[in-house]
Amino acid sequence: xxxxxxxxxxxxxxxxxxxxxxxxxxxxxxxxxxxxxxxxxxxxxxxxxxxxxxxxxxxxxxxxxxxxxxxxxxxxxxxxxxxxxxxxxxxxxxxxxxxxxxxxxxxxxxxxxxxxxxxxxxxxxxxxxxxxxxxxxxxxxxxxxxxxxxxxxxxxxxxxxxxxxxxxxxxxxxxxxxxxxxxxxxxxxxxxxxxxxxxxxxxxxxxxxxxxxxxxxxxxxxxxxxxxxxxxxxxxxxxxxxxxxxxxxxxxxxxxxxxxxxxxxxxxxxxxxxxxxxxxxxxxxxxxxxx
Amino acid sequence: xxxxxxxxxxxxxxxxxxxxxxxxxxxxxxxxxxxxxxxxxxxxxxxxxxxxxxxxxxxxxxxxxxxxxxxxxxxxxxxxxxxxxxxxxxxxxxxxxxxxxxxxxxxxxxxxxxxxxxxxxxxxxxxxxxxxxxxxxxxxxxxxxxxxxxxxxxxxxxxxxxxxxxxxxxxxxxxxxxxxxxxxxxxxxxxxxxxxxxxxxxxxxxxxxxxxxxxxxxxxxxxxxxxxxxxxxxxxxxxxxxxxxxxxxxxxxx
Numbered sequence: 444x445x446x447x448x449x450x451x452x453x454x455x456x457x458x459x460x461x462x463x464x465x466x467x468x469x470x471x472x473x474x475x476x477x478x479x480x481x482x483x484x485x486x487x488x489x490x491x492x493x494x495x496x497x498x499x500x501x502x503x504x505x506x507x508x509x510x511x512x513x514x515x516x517x518x519x520x521x522x523x524x525x526x527x528x529x530x531x532x533x534x535x536x537x538x539x540x541x542x543x544x545x546x547x548x549x550x551x552x553x554x555x556x557x558x559x560x561x562x563x564x565x566x567x568x569x570x571x572x573x574x575x576x577x578x579x580x581x582x583x584x585x586x587x588x589x590x591x592x593x594x595x596x597x598x599x600x601x602x603x604x605x606x607x608x609x610x611x612x613x614x615x616x617x618x619x620x621x622x623x624x625x626x627x628x629x630x631x632x633x634x635x636x637x638x639x640x641x642x643x644x645x646x647x648x649x650x651x652x653x654x655x656x657x658x659x660x661x662x663x664x665x666x667x668x669x670x671x672x673x674x675x676x677x678x679x680x681x682x683x684x685x686x687x688x689x690x691x692x693x694x695x696x697x698x699x700x701x702x703x704x705x706x707x708x709x710x711x712x713x714x715x716x717x718x719x720x721x722x723x724x725x726x727x728x729x730x731x732x733x734x
Numbered sequence: 735x736x737x738x739x740x741x742x743x744x745x746x747x748x749x750x751x752x753x754x755x756x757x758x759x760x761x762x763x764x765x766x767x768x769x770x771x772x773x774x775x776x777x778x779x780x781x782x783x784x785x786x787x788x789x790x791x792x793x794x795x796x797x798x799x800x801x802x803x804x805x806x807x808x809x810x811x812x813x814x815x816x817x818x819x820x821x822x823x824x825x826x827x828x829x830x831x832x833x834x835x836x837x838x839x840x841x842x843x844x845x846x847x848x849x850x851x852x853x854x855x856x857x858x859x860x861x862x863x864x865x866x867x868x869x870x871x872x873x874x875x876x877x878x879x880x881x882x883x884x885x886x887x888x889x890x891x892x893x894x895x896x897x898x899x900x901x902x903x904x905x906x907x908x909x910x911x912x913x914x915x916x917x918x919x920x921x922x923x924x925x926x927x928x929x930x931x932x933x934x935x936x937x938x939x940x941x942x943x944x945x946x947x948x949x950x951x952x953x954x955x956x957x958x959x960x961x962x963x964x965x966x967x968x969x970x971x972x973x974x975x976x977x978x979x980x981x982x983x984x985x986x987x988x
Contacts, residue, residue: 462980469973474935476966480942483959523916 503547514548521554525561534566538574545578555579555589559596569600580613587620594627604635626660633668638675642668663731666711670727673708674716677725680704691723736824737832744806744836749843753801758844761794765852780859781950787852788870788946795845795878796905802840803885804897806833807982827979834886834975841878845871869960870949876967877943881905883971887978890985908940942966 506513521540525533541558544551555575563572573596579589594610597603611628614620629644645668649661677695680703684692687701695718698704709715714728748754768786772779807830810816819829849871856864884904888897914934921927942963948955 459980459983462976462983466973466976466980469969469976470936473966473969473973476962476969477935477939477942480939480959480962480966483956483962485948485955485959 502543506547510547511551514544514551514554517547518544518551518554518557522557525565534561534568537562537566537568538571541575542578545575545582549582552579552583552586552588555583556592559592563596563600569596572596585617585619587614587617587624590614590617591620591624594631598631604631607631608635622657626657626664629664633664633671638668638672642672662711663734666727666729666734667731669711670716670731673710674725674727676704676708677716677718678723681723681725685723691720693720694718695725736828737835740824740829740832741835741839744833745839745843748802748837748840751802754798754840754844757794757798757801758847761790761848762851764790764794765848765855769855780856783855783859784864784867784950785946787855788867788874788950791845791848791852791871792874792877792944792946794848795841795874796881798844799837799841799878799881800885800898800901800905803837803882804889804894804901806837806886807889808892808894808897811985826982830886830890830979830982831975834883837882837886838879841882842875845875845878866949866952869955870945873943873945873963873967876964877940880938880940880943880967880971880974883974883978887974887981890978890981904938905940908938909944911937911939912941938970939966 502513503510517540521544524530524540525537527533537558541554544554544558555578559572559575559579562568562575573593576589576593576596580586583589590610590613594607594614597607597610608628608631611624611631614624615628625644625648629641629648632638632644633641642665645661645664649658649665652658652661677698680698681691683703684698684701692698692701695704695707695716699707707715710727710729712729712734717726717728718724765787768783768790771786772782807816810819816829820826849867853863853867856867881901881904885897885901888900892900911934914930914937918927918930918934921930945955947953
């Protein structure tokens with residue numbers, strides 16, 4: 444009886460050792476196999492499941508009250524997905540993916556910013572970037588950053604000053620927008636060759652500036668805008684003079700005498716404009732930024 | 735022999751379970767529903783049917799394995815029928831393996847039934863039998879075997895509700911463990927990275943059994959991966975079963 448019990452205990456101990464050994468062995472084997480399977484390249488179509496993701500509008504209903512956490516997850520995933528340069532057509536569903544995030548959490552600001560950045564610089568799709576930023580402003584009307592970024596992208600990518608102006612104007616209308624936006628707006632007016640409005644805008648900035656540095660910047664821009672308007676007027680008068688007399692005037696005072704100018708304009712510092720009678724060129728006496 | 739007898743009894747008991755038929759019903763509904771879903775798409779309709787069908791097989795198969803596996807041992811303990819079983823000349827490993835293989839057999843039958851319906855739905859669209867689908871189905875079966883072993887392990891020491899949650903967590907971890915790879919890439923070399931790498935190799939990677947996309951998209955699959963994935967499934971299942979046996983041996987029923 445005792446011998447049988449002893450044998451049973453020995454058997455149990457032996458099988459326990461065997462089991463422990465088997466556990467370690469199988470664990471080692473499956474870990475090695477895992478490394479082996481990882482080393483085999485499987486052809487994947489990354490992001491192929493994206494097409495099954497429904498619109499955020501419908502997805503919201505199945506989040507059981509946790510749409511923002513789902514938005515976080517999709518956003519984190521999207522960042523990883525768009526950082527993978529091995530997926531050449533990764534931008535195909537950019538609009539769709541970010542729209543889902545915006546629908547799930549319209550007040551999550553980072554995805555608008557990053558989505559627009561990816562669209563503009565990675566996908567080279569400025570219209571999509573603008574669409575994303577427009578959506579950002581629509582959902583968050585108190586965020587000046589969206590139209591501000593849109594204006595910046597347009598100036599950088601499209602070089603359309605008129606459209607940039609519109610966005611800067613929108614930015615200025617948002618409470619809390621930084622002062623620089625007014626200057627960017629005035630500058631875009633100048634670049635769009637709307638000199639009169641640019642002059643007005645810079646004058647307003649100059650008059651309301653409380654900082655000496657800003658006053659100096661505004662003054663230089665004012666100088667440039669005024670000089671551009673004046674030299675344009677003088678050049679037109681020179682052309683008319685040439686048309687009537689068949690030659691350039693000897694000096695600018697002849698333009699006033701001939702009635703092409705009511706008075707001879709002076710630059711913002713009260714200096715005369717430089718005139719070359721041979722070529723008919725008119726220039727400001729000072730470079731604005733060296734005043 | 736004893737394992738076979740227990741397995742057969744487990745199978746007979748399992749096929750009488752209503753949960754099994756409820757899940758089978760929903761799986762069939764999903765497979766048939768894929769036809770309606772395909773109507774809403776633009777482009778390749780058959781792809782949608784194949785995708786939804788295979789996913790239904792995998793998902794409902796996993797639910798079957800979990801919901802039935804968690805009660806395998808627990809029910810015997812709860813109803814005290816285990817007492818009358820263990821007094822017989824049956825080793826505990828025979829009891830446990832018998833239970834396991836019984837459920838695996840049930841799942842195999844259910845999977846085959848669902849696969850037949852699935853292939854029939856595809857046949858109605860393409861008028862050909864897609865034999866390659868059986869590769870994906872085989873690996874779904876391997877995945878189910880692993881999940882069953884996990885459910886059995888939890889069934890040895892926990893209640894069915896907790897075991898279901900644990901097994902479901904195992905299933906989810908298994909399908910998202912690849913995310914650790916991204917983490918490893920971002921972690922600076924050191925103890926943290928080594929630990930993450932160790933964890934990455936230890937946690938189950940059920941994506942090793944996921945060939946659905948490759949099969950549906952007709953992508954080339956390296957032959958080696960079939961072998962390694964199969965071996966991975968077998969060894970992981972053996973590891974979990976050994977663990978279950980270790981736990982089960984320590985339990986005192988009297």
